[in-house]
Amino acid sequence: GENVEQHPSTLSVQEGDSAVIKCTYSDSASNYFPWYKQELGKRPQLIIDIRSNVGEKKDQRIAVTLNKTAKHFSLHITETQPEDSAVYFCAASRVPGSARQLTFGSGTQLTVLP
């Protein structure tokens, strides 16, 4: 099955700096890579995703890059703000028909220091 590794497990940055979180996956058939943000006590919320036919996607301060050959993808957050502090999970899946089975990375606790 799929295995997703995520680094680092914790990340502290100063407000205004950039943050980068990296994930690698094992299953070359995976074709969908979402990123979730989870604040303490709340649900995971999709913040950005990328499909395997795209190398990069950007949404305001958030961007995701995908290297299919190396089987890794990264989340980039620019101009970080204190409200960006949360746990971030990457995930990978392929679509074996009608349902999508996500395999999550172990998570990164991001702390943005004011």
Add this chain to the structure above:
Amino acid sequence: DTEVTQTPKHLVMGMTNKKSLKCEQHMGHRAMYWYKQKAKKPPELMFVYSYEKLSINESVPSRFSPECPNSSLLNLHLHALQPEDSALYLCASSPGFDRGHGYTFGSGTRLTVV
């Protein structure tokens, strides 16, 4: 309606109790999922329903019993749980057959087994 609604939000139950968790969505999604999440860990997939049929059971103990009465509802019946089953239980849904965007998670039920 773009939400997945879970009830109850909190549940405390004894090891001999029988209880049910409920999940509802009205987005027309045809795949629904149960995940278990321990503190500071990623969500772990338990069950996948696709078009109201159980398609994946990730070797979950029989004390957890899923049910999908119709395309909008998903239940998780609990019986004879153990204290180590205490966790956040998340329901999610997705469009099915890779139509549209990814998962939408519910807010979860925080379960405590005493």
